Amino acid sequence: MRPEVQAFVAEGPLPDWDGSEEEIDRRCRQLEKISRPVTAEEAAALAACFGPDDCYGVAWTLLHLIETGPRPVPTVSQPGPDARDNDWQHVLWARWGNGDQSA
Secondary structure (H helix, E strand, O other): OOHHHHHHHHOOOOOOOOOOHHHHHHHHHHHHOOOOOOOHHHHHHHHOOOOOOOHHHHHHHHHHHHOOOOOOOOOOOOOOOOOOOOHHHHHHHHHOOOOOOOO
16 A cells, blocks of 8 residues: 555544544645555555534545545445445445446
8 A cells, every 4th residue: 555545544434524624634744645546455544534514625636536446445344224334335336336346
């Protein structure tokens, strides 16, 4: 895994809307440093970095970065209806055509 992906993943999930402007800007800069496409391993690691909301649109940038890799991300399974599931996992799953690898 490339160092810039490792650095982003090491920071953990994206902050929510209550995150400081500095933190959100820093995470944006980290994402911008990751060249496309990402590998399957990188996509899987990045898929674990969604926060509880869209982080002022940063989550969409993360989603689009993940989508540059092979689809679907091998370690992301179909999310269940449980409220504890992250909404972004549902978005990824739906955008992949419910796991159809030809999508």
